[in-house]
Amino acid sequence: MAGTARSAGQHRVRRFARALAADPVEALLYVPEELTGRLEYPVDYRVDESWEPELHRLLGAPWPCPQTTRASELWAGIADELRQRGLDFGRHTYGAYSDADECLARAVWCTVLHRRPEVVVETGVARGVITRVILEGLAENDRGHLWSIDLPHPFERGLHDQTGVAVPGPVRSRWTYVEGSSRRRLPRLARELGTVDMFVHDSLHTARNTRFEMDRIARVLAPGGVMLVDDISTHQGFEPWTRAPGGAEALVCRSADREGLFGIVRTGSGTGSGTGGGPGPRR
Ligand SMILES: C[S@@+](CC[C@H](N)C(=O)[O-])C[C@H]1O[C@@H](n2cnc3c(N)ncnc32)[C@H](O)[C@@H]1O
Structure with missing residues (x-):
């Protein structure tokens, strides 16, 4: 032993x-x-079992939503394509990291379709499942651009040639890939963009990194902007956002395999963007 x-x-x-x-x-x-x-410690969250209708309420979109079927079809297509390339798909298949979760992908798809964001930022690409979902949504909207910050697996360099393989050429014109850790790249990107409409965290799931990314994005998040934050179940990084800072509303959602949780925050529509005084969490 x-x-x-x-x-x-x-x-x-x-x-x-x-x-x-x-x-x-x-x-x-x-x-x-x-x-x-x-x-780090896990938080005893009150899970929103009906997060999907709740998300649509936050987005001002009707429920039931016809887009959920489209999202499931897109998900199945991406999974098939990856498997045809001989790649595993699912939890812990990219080193210790996992491909995105189906429920998160559905939440991302509906947010892109209903919120129609101009500026989207994500952290953590791996094979690019969520990247693909966002880019397909932007193409459908014929509007918006995605910036993805990604540090290719720091300890398993053999995985680097899989970065973004799920993202086909035709949807790449709305995509900027920024290589490096979010700690290094996000502050400058957020400053340069000025305003962000939608953010997806799926990089390093520590409390410290999750808070850092959310705080940086909150400073430039547009009124009514949305943050989707994966893998919040193992640490306390998301918890301050569940206390409705600055009028923000938060949902805690279960992953499709029910092993994990992801969070969604929508800022109040009255909160100012790009002012540096955004809806950061109460301390
Ligand atoms: C959970 S995977 C992302 C899964 C992906 N979003 C998907 O749709 O399948 C995490 C990714 O974040 C990258 N990463 C790890 N630490 C990072 C950091 N500090 N900043 C940015 N990316 C990081 C990992 O190498 C990996 O590519």
Whole structure:
């Protein structure tokens, strides 16, 4: 037992040493995430079992929604394409990371279709399942652009050639891929964009990183803007947003396989955008 723990520890050290040699800045930025990870705890959220009608209420869209069938068809098509390429699809198939969840994908599709965003930002691309869903939605709307910040798997470089494989050429014209960690890239991107209508977090799911990304986006989120935040069940990073800061409304939603949770926040329509005084969480 002690031998197994020792060899797992040695494996982690060797993995980190390789990441440090390949990209010292990104490797060092990861250290505080690893250290603060020890202070994380799961929150006993009240889960919104009927999150889908609730989301449509927040978006001012009718329910039942004909778009949910379209979303399921798109999802099935993406899964088939990935499997035909010989790629696994689902949880923990991209190193320790997972492909997106079907319920999150449905929430993203309906948000794009009903909110009709001009500026969309996401973090965490991996094979690009959610990227694809957003871009197909923007193409359908004939409006908007997506900026995706993604640090290709820091410890499993063999996965790098899978980045964005789910995103076909025809929908790429509305896409800008920004390589690097959100810690490094998001502040500048948010400043340059000025206003963001929709944000999807699906990168490093630590409390520290989730809060960082949400806080940065909140400063520039448009009135009525929407944030969708994956994998909130293992840490406390999303919790301040459930206390309705600045008139924001939050939903806590169960993943399709019921193993995880994702969160949705819609800012109040009266809150100002791009003022630096956006609807950040109460501390
Ligand atoms: C859960 S996967 C994303 C799944 C993807 N959204 C999908 O639709 O299938 C997480 C991705 O975030 C990347 N990542 C990890 N740490 C990151 C960071 N600090 N900033 C940006 N991306 C990061 C991982 O390498 C991986 O590509």
